[in-house]
Amino acid sequence: MKYTEEHEWLREEDGVMVVGITAHAAEQLGDVVFVELPEVGDTVSKDDEIVVIESVKAASDILAPLDGEVVEVNEAIVDEPSKVNEDPEGDAWFFKLKVSDASPMDDYMDEAGYKASSADLTARWADPRIFRKFLVKLF
Numbered sequence: 001m002k003y004t005e006e007h008e009w010l011r012e013e014d015g016v017m018v019v020g021i022t023a024h025a026a027e028q029l030g031d032v033v034f035v036e037l038p039e040v041g042d043t044v045s046k047d048d049e050i051v052v053i054e055s056v057k058a059a060s061d062i063l064a065p066l067d068g069e070v071v072e073v074n075e076a077i078v079d080e081p082s083k084v085n086e087d088p089e090g091d092a093w094f095f096k097l098k099v100s101d102a103s104p105m106d107d108y109m110d111e112a113g114y115k116a117s118s119a120d121l122t123a124r125w126a127d128p129r130i131f132r133k134f135l136v137k138l139f
Contacts, residue, residue, distance in 0.1 A: 002105055003114035004065050009089055010108065016071055016096045021053070021062065022114070026088040030057040032081040037073040037095055044068060044097070046104060051094050053084070062094065066104055072096040 001011045007025035011018045026032070034054040044050050044064040051062035073095045077083050083092045109117060 001111060002108035003111065004108055005117070006063055006065075008062065008065055010065055010105070013096070016098050017066060017068070017102075018093045018096050019065060020093040021084065021088055023088050026085050026092075029053065029055040029060065029084075031055055032084040035077050035081045035084065035094070037075075037078060038070045040070055040073060042070045044070065053081075064097070065108070066097060066099045067101045068097040068099040070095050071098045 001009055003009050003022065007022045007028075009020055009022055021029075032053060032055045034052075036052040038044065038050050042050075045067050046064055048064040049061040050064045050070075053060050053062060074093050077092050077094065086092065
């Protein structure tokens with residue numbers, strides 16, 4: 001399994017990439033209440049906005065991690081968006097992609113790299129000095 005800086009995971013399965021969001025992303029979103037998935041047959045380019053996910057806290061777009069064609073979507077999470085919170089790195093995958101160029105996979109993190117990156121990000125936001133700097137820039 002590989003991970004993106006945008007908190008998506010990718011797993012190769014039967015010649016296609018299965019894509020979802022990480023447990024960390026699901027936790028940060030809070031209770032997911034709506035998911036809009038792409039259509040089967042859609043052709044996407046890396047970094048295209050491909051999924052809309054809404055929670056009680058925020059709305060977010062999920063980006064295509066690779067170029068390819070959507071070959072399957074997980075309708076179960078459309079019907080029950082809360083599944084994303086219950087099993088984000090398992091049954092609550094978003095879509096399957098037949099990849100046309102897998103070379104960007106080399107730039108994605110393995111599990112250890114992702115965990116280290118997420119821990120570092122969480123630690124930085126927990127530091128009140130960093131948070132104050134963010135608020136000053138925001139306002």
